[in-house]
Amino acid sequence: MTKRNLIADVLRLKSERKALILAHNYQLPEIHAVADVIGDSLELALAARKATEPVLVVCGVRFMAETAGILNPGKTILLPVPDAGCPLADFLTPDLITRAKEEYPDAAVVVYINSTASCKAVADAVCTSGNALKVVRSLPQKQIIFGPDANLASYIRSFLPEKEIIPLPANGHCYVHAGFSEDDLSEMKKQGVSIIAHPECPEKIRNIADQIASTGKMAEIARKGKRWYICTEIGMLDRLGELCPDQIFFGDEFAVCADMKKTTLQELLSCLKDGSGEITLDPEIMKAARRSVDYMLDVPP
Numbered sequence: 001m002t003k004r005n006l007i008a009d010v011l012r013l014k015s016e017r018k019a020l021i022l023a024h025n026y027q028l029p030e031i032h033a034v035a036d037v038i039g040d041s042l043e044l045a046l047a048a049r050k051a052t053e054p055v056l057v058v059c060g061v062r063f064m065a066e067t068a069g070i071l072n073p074g075k076t077i078l079l080p081v082p083d084a085g086c087p088l089a090d091f092l093t094p095d096l097i098t099r100a101k102e103e104y105p106d107a108a109v110v111v112y113i114n115s116t117a118s119c120k121a122v123a124d125a126v127c128t129s130g131n132a133l134k135v136v137r138s139l140p141q142k143q144i145i146f147g148p149d150a151n152l153a154s155y156i157r158s159f160l161p162e163k164e165i166i167p168l169p170a171n172g173h174c175y176v177h178a179g180f181s182e183d184d185l186s187e188m189k190k191q192g193v194s195i196i197a198h199p200e201c202p203e204k205i206r207n208i209a210d211q212i213a214s215t216g217k218m219a220e221i222a223r224k225g226k227r228w229y230i231c232t233e234i235g236m237l238d239r240l241g242e243l244c245p246d247q248i249f250f251g252d253e254f255a256v257c258a259d260m261k262k263t264t265l266q267e268l269l270s271c272l273k274d275g276s277g278e279i280t281l282d283p284e285i286m287k288a289a290r291r292s293v294d295y296m297l298d299v300p301p
């Protein structure tokens with residue numbers, strides 16, 4: 001089947017099923033072409049919360065589909081490729097959190113949105129890379145157990161020295177964001193290219209970057225310049241090209257998240273046809289996780 005036919009069939013079935021398609025920025029351009037909402041984890045979560053359609057199809061990875069279900073429990077949540085996961089999220093377990101709480105009884109627990117529903121259920125608050133500083137700053141506790149991304153933990157520590165940030169685990173990272181080369185970035189800078197790094201990048205990369213931003217903020221920043229090297233998953237280059245057609249973007253062709261690229265038009269079409277990939281969660285876990293997600297969404301600006 002041609003791409004054009006696949007797109008036509010997806011759009012027809014989406015309408016018949018009354019489905020809303022939510023696609024992460026890192027998804028393939030043809031998935032963006034059929035999506036109703038394209039955004040970062042926070043933008044997708046907010047769209048899921050207010051969705052009125054009975055079916056939400058999440059083109060992304062598992063924690064995003066779980067978050068959609070947590071925020072809008074009455075809906076059918078479909079993840080077209082059920083084994084699309086996030087290796088960063090896999091670094092953290094509820095058991096690790098429970099043990100850290102025993103070691104640091106006065107600490108609050110903040111988990112990155114890239115974590116399982118079970119981890120969110122035992123946390124005090126959730127955050128995204130875009131609101132991590134705001135969420136951590138809002139908590140009264142000085143000690144903050146933060147997981148699973150140790151790079152994001154160090155980013156928070158660099159801006160909030162008044163807090164004691166305890167990374168959990170100490171080596172949690174995203175292999176895509178950990179792969180950028182200082183030499184490549186220095187060379188780019190010599191050529192007059194400005195750099196935007198995602199907060200999930202290691203400190204040595206963030207230190208070279210001109211700007212640090214979540215994917216949701218990158219387009220806003222990029223409009224104020226011409227040539228940008230983007231330190232995040234390569235799919236963001238397509239998204240930035242859609243949003244800022246007058247700017248030029250470069251990136252590392254090896255910065256590919258294999259799980260984000262599992263969702264194809266064919267997988268999406270199958271999911272819409274047969275309702276496969278439904279995500280269901282224990283109601284108690286959903287209720288507990290909702291508290292920590294709501295904390296994030298309710299923190300004043």
Ligand code: SF4
Binds near residue numbers: 174176257258
């Ligand atoms: S890019 Fe990294 S953090 Fe994002 S889904 Fe892939 S592995 Fe997880």
